[in-house]
Amino acid sequence: MKILSDFFKSISSDSTVNIDNDTLESFTDEKILAISILLIEVSKSDDYYDELEKNTIIEIIREKFSLDKNQIDLLINLADKKNDEMISLHDFIEVLNKECSYSEKKDLIKMLWDVAYIDGRIDKYEDYTIRKISDLLYITHSDFIQAKLR
Structure with missing residues (x-):
């Protein structure tokens, strides 16, 4: 996961977050x-990315992966940058299809719905994006609907 290490090294000099080599080496999880x-x-996806959504993502990551604040801050910055630069979801979907069980992928769909629902409404673009991700992860339609309605 050289990309993560290179990124962390490149931002460490101008970032206010302290980074050490142990943090860099321990944070190499493509999943x-x-x-x-x-x-x-x-x-x-709805062109409205606010602090509430960002904080929800941070909380989901903290709960699911037990990362510390520095790791989460770095991860969010990297993920946000990668998201802005990406052309397609397929590279990231491929990682998840290789590394996640079906149950883990269903849990991811639930997490995506948690983010979409946090502002009290589901935008058609949020729905479309989650549906597309669900299809690419080979989630059955019934599991997609169950995750949406829970």
Whole structure:
């Protein structure tokens, strides 16, 4: 996961967050990065990415992956940058299809809905984005609907 290490090294000199080599080496999980990018993708799909959505993503990541504040800050910055630069979801979906069980992928769809619902409404673009991600992760339609309605 040279990309993450290179990114962390490049921002460490001008970032207010202290980074050490142990943090860099321990944070090399493509799966967590891919999940974070998809969470951000859903939050930005309605062209309205606010602090409430960002804080929801941070809380989801903290609960699911037990990362410390520095790791989460770095991850969010990297995921946000990657999200802005990405052309396609497929590279990130490929990581998740290789590394996640079906149950983990269903949990991800639930997390995506949590982000979409946080502002009290589901935008048609949020719905479309989650549906597209769900299809690419080979989630059945019934599991997609169950995640949406829970």
